[in-house]
Amino acid sequence: MSVPSDFRTPIARARGLGSAKDGTRHWWMQRLTAIALLPLTVWLVASLIAIGAADHAQTVRWIRSPAVSIALLLTIAALFHHAQLGLQVVIEDYVHGEGKKLTALIAVKLLAIALAATAAFSVLRIAFGG
Amino acid sequence: MARNRPLSPHLQVYRLPLSALMSISHRATGMLLAAGSLVLVYWLAAAASGPDAFAAAQALLGSLPGRALLLVFTFSLFYHLGNGIRHLFWDAGLGFELRTAHVSGVAVIVAAVVLTLAAWALGYAMR
Numbered sequence: 001m002s003v004p005s006d007f008r009t010p011i012a013r014a015r016g017l018g019s020a021k022d023g024t025r026h027w028w029m030q031r032l033t034a035i036a037l038l039p040l041t042v043w044l045v046a047s048l049i050a051i052g053a054a055d056h057a058q059t060v061r062w063i064r065s066p067a068v069s070i071a072l073l074l075t076i077a078a079l080f081h082h083a084q085l086g087l088q089v090v091i092e093d094y095v096h097g098e099g100k101k102l103t104a105l106i107a108v109k110l111l112a113i114a115l116a117a118t119a120a121f122s123v124l125r126i127a128f129g130g
Numbered sequence: 131m132a133r134n135r136p137l138s139p140h141l142q143v144y145r146l147p148l149s150a151l152m153s154i155s156h157r158a159t160g161m162l163l164a165a166g167s168l169v170l171v172y173w174l175a176a177a178a179s180g181p182d183a184f185a186a187a188q189a190l191l192g193s194l195p196g197r198a199l200l201l202v203f204t205f206s207l208f209y210h211l212g213n214g215i216r217h218l219f220w221d222a223g224l225g226f227e228l229r230t231a232h233v234s235g236v237a238v239i240v241a242a243v244v245l246t247l248a249a250w251a252l253g254y255a256m257r
Contacts, residue, residue: 034214034218035218037211041207045207050256055181056177056180056184059177063177079167086161087161090157115167115168115171118174121178122171123178
């Protein structure tokens with residue numbers, strides 16, 4: 001009897017190789033972040049209206065309160081994840097040619113991470129800084 | 131033989147139904163909001179930088195072009211939010227009847243306009 005070249009079972013080979021090699025993960029995370037953003041964005045818009053034309057000291061005092069800092073960090077995480085997932089689908093639909101498509105996908109993903117890091121750092125700097 | 135078969139829907143002559151127009155608008159507002167997230171990052175970074183940078187950001191966003199841009203983002207947000215809820219109901223298998231889908235579409239547009247106006251009216255009233 002010959003030695004099989006692949007010792008994995010058929011299910012191990014098939015697992016994770018659904019529609020875009022990761023099954024429903026993209027679809028699911030898009031919905032999950034959407035549900036998270038329902039209350040978070042409504043809260044953010046209402047808050048920004050309420051603080052309105054506040055000066056720097058008032059704005060910093062608002063951001064610094066723990067509940068606001070946490071809510072802002074959650075908003076930033078959900079927002080940039082959701083935006084990246086959405087833009088990914090747009091790129092996959094409209095950008096043709098593997099090279100251009102891959103470049104755009106990488107650029108959007110890295111940019112989303114960089115922007116989220118910048119926003120989160122700003123919140124943390126206000127929350128913990130002097 | 132396959133060459134001159136009619137294509138459907140032919141986008142130049144086919145009048146898209148409301149749900150189709152709202153679908154592409156969902157995408158367009160999503161892209162606008164992704165661009166709008168840059169404003170949020172800029173505003174937070176300015177607040178973290180100090181009073182001078184924050185004052186500059188407030189002045190820029192409070193200018194006429196700044197306010198016009200924020201108005202577009204506000205409408206895009208409420209539209210994307212409302213239509214997103216509509217999509218979540220569809221994901222749950224609800225609201226697919228032609229009439230229900232049309233009515234929910236109109237409701238999303240009306241809600242987006244009303245919420246945008248209410249947000250800006252409140253914003254000016256709180257000054």
